Amino acid sequence: MTYGLEFTNESNVVTVDSEFTRLVVLAKGTYSPTQESGLGSVTSFPRAITSQEPPLVFIRPSATSGIAGLCQMRVLGSPGAWTGFYVRAYDVNTLQPNGSYFACGFAATALAEYGMRLWDGSSKLLFDSGTPYARFTRAFQNWSYVKTDSTAQGTPRNYYRVAFNFPAGEHMLINSFSMPMLNDDPFSRALYCWWDFSGGNLYALTVGAGNPFAFFLPAVFAKL
Template sequence: MFGLRVTNDSGVIQVSSEKPYMSLHAEGYQAIGSTYRTTITFAQPCTTTQPPIIFIRAERGSESEQTSFKCGVTGSPGNWTGFVLINGNTTQVNYLYWFAAVWRPLTASGNYGMRIRDANGDVCFHASSQLIKFSRVITSWTELYNDGFVATFGSGIIISSDEYMMASHCHTSMVSCYGGIQHIGVTLDADAQVMVTFTGHVTNSGIGYFPLLLAKKS
């Protein structure tokens, strides 16, 4: 076996030459206000084939109410330019922190720091990248509200002050098993409980295995 492998005290591989790492592409702070649709543009486009993954951490809104967002990445493969947020609660002023992550290190520059290459010679890790780590994955949901048109499910998980919710998988519509289209939103209540909101008829059994990732910046 060749290459480098670094493990922690628990035997978990933290750095190796065999796989890419999720690193920070861009980050920011956005005053959403009460706007329904907000477009956020990266300072530099993301040149990966796969779209970047968008994570958000909403501050408590002006009315201490529920905040809910859908998210869609803008651009095309090799030229991802930013993302769009759809605000599900325009009755209050919303502010949030965000970051975009990619499954590769940032472009290496300078003459210092460690670089690791994979078997193809591509840089898969270098010391100047700011790595992203998944802190928790939520897969269990409890129905909190359902009127047949909108359904909200709670996780019982309170997001911590340094965690972000993955939002970019809540941008596409999906076909309901009962017919029609469902829209998904990632949501926080006034106490910072992580929730998801669906439009259309959906139940606990219908939501099935819907993972929602929480992550932290290194």
């Protein structure tokens, strides 16, 4: 940046400047079972998120033991009016969907009644002191293949794991685990995530008629 406003933190990392927005928290709260006999959860944002692209939703189960299986996430609404999100437990053998979330985007929202706001040269709002930043903490894709079994319908299911310590306050980006994956035939693979608190593992599961072993999807984490 050649001119304008710039803030750096104690590690000399730029946290605010007048050219680029950061990952801004646009909504936060909790999610809980609302339908499907406790398996499904629909959460409404406190206010509609007005970005054109869907917000990035980071979630964390509230459990400290057992397995929280999360899948089929989708952002609800439409471009310019995203109203909430849906997430589902893996099945009746995993914990119900309960926990905390925050939804982010690369655009600030004018919320603060007083404080500071910052716009770029095209009048895009870059910073509002009422919308805090999220901090990426880590990402990894060093999954280890564990085994393959079959679902009740006879479809191959692959398990991948990574040792994980679930530090307090850390939330995982769930959007990427909502997308079907490519397969080695005309059909896609379904993708699921297990938080194994008791075993200290994070699992990814893929289910598909032709289910190749290669798996490189990153898991991304952030904190408020």
